[in-house]
Amino acid sequence: MTQAHLAPEVMARAREIVALYPHPRSALIPLCHLAQEHDGWLRPEAMVEIAELVGITPAEVLGTATFYDMLHTDEVGRYVVTVCTNIACMLRGAYELLEHAEQSLGIRTGSTSADGSFTLEDAECLADCGRAPCLQVNHRFFGDVTHEDFDRIVDDLRAGRLADEVPPHGTLVRVRRDGGLRVDAETVGSERRATAAAMAERAAGTESKGAG
């Protein structure tokens, strides 16, 4: 057994999440988000522990995680800035904004600043087109972003003035579910059997009517 990487309280939460699903593997994406919240990105050590929790191999965790844009299997900055450049934002200056972002942060799209503060990405539609051009920082929205707004957001992030609005990278949901499932498997099973029986009865009734 390797030394535990994820903190005990994170492991406890991970087990609560696994318990919400009929099959443990369904917890894979939520657990990857949890590991990113712990580390800022998806570390190999975390993937090993996730694999054990959901009963698959670490390679399967990696193979699944790499499918999804939000799961980072390489280290990213404390603030991941994703500028939407899809059609609605493009029509309202998104690529000009992205170009400004590159100059302002001094990095190319797809890379991380030397001090590890910022990663810049261009994103597909983020679904905030009413406030185009829009961007997200660690998945918190900023809309109608002018070049001046962008510089202000960066300054505020650097100075810690947006700490309440923008948590460190990886923190997806700050509201936790209260408690686990309330309906036990036995109740679910018996309700399903009752429904099946009722349906079979009605079907039989219809058939006999049809035959008559």
Added chain:
Amino acid sequence: MAVTDAPRIVTSRLAYDDSHTLERYLATGGYEGLRKALTMTPEAVAAEVDAVSLLGRGGAGFPAGRKWSMLRKAPTSYLVVNGDESEPATFKDHLLVERDPHQLVEGVLIACYALQVTTAFIYIRGEFALGLERVTGALNDAYGHGAVGRDIFGSGFSIDVVVHPGAGAYICGEETALLESLEGKRGFPRIKPPYFPAAIGLYGEPTVVNNVETLSNLPWVLVNGAAAFTALGEGRSTGTRLFALAGHVRNPGVYEVEMVKTTFRDLIHAPVLGGGIPGGRELKAFIPGGASAPWFGPDQVDLPLGQDEVGAAGSMLGSGSVVVMDDATCVVRAAWRITRFFWRESCGQCTPCREGSGWLEKILRRIEDGEGRHGDLDLLMDISDNLAPGVSWPPQQTTICVLGPSIPSSIASAIRMFRDEFLVHIKDGACPFGSAPHG
């Protein structure tokens, strides 16, 4: 302008800043639809939903009632809510999950009761961090209120609802890909048949998948009755619908309007809706229903916002997203950007989509960059023909899901409507609108 005085069905609470709270929800009739449903038989609730002919609001427009009735021939195991809204310029579910999460939760509970399902999963796009927080919070409050959990409102019916975050993949909006994703796998669409998860769904068991907006209509339908709903709209397109208006309009945003009675012109130009095109510009083209939809021009602006009407005109209402392009828009750049989207989001299972999307993107990009070649338009159409034979509408299938065959829509529309603009790019070796950055 024909902006009707139809009631707001799914956006009635948005005037309140605290529209997402249980207090506001209860003060505005919240959970009355569920209470009423619980006094009826599940069949009667399903019949009510069937009677309103609620067309699914996700994109395909399949009647929700019919989807349910396929299921009610066999016991259903799961209800899955599709909240993975990622279609370009579609941002209506985003609004609903953030601003009225209890309405969604109540809709889910009504559907579960009608289907006699005891487990529901609400799959929400991962990028909607606030939406995930709001729905999770609403669910916590709903459990506390006795609306979810064991023996809800003393009815003897029990149900659990789990909020599940996505992690960034457009294709997971395709319902079989969404189920794969919910099973903890890569979001690969499943091979059809079976065409509907009703037969083989989550974990191989019968499953119903409904969109966020579709379910958000249910509380109102239960309280006000099917007749009140079908009194709105016309033909098969009943009720109101959310339209996400984006691009070159004064007031981009999400608008709930009566179906069919409202036209694209109303949506784009009415002062209380889009407010017209700014800067003294004219309408050049608009996309009527998401990135997959063939484009329309100024000639079609008087078409009503109805599923069949738009379908008959050769496009689709799709996800309810309308993108307006003014006369200063370079259509090559617009078609390129939409194609680039499909290329980035192709899951990679099927060759025509995986390879074709990239080829199309490269050709469009070189045309825009002034490096287009003689014959590039034929080449674009030839590749498009491999993705969707005949490049007809609706597209013919060559792949597991509809993503690939949807790619040619914008390209074929742009070439059909603005062939000369493409040719000028190639002949002059430059974009006539000037070179703009494009990443």
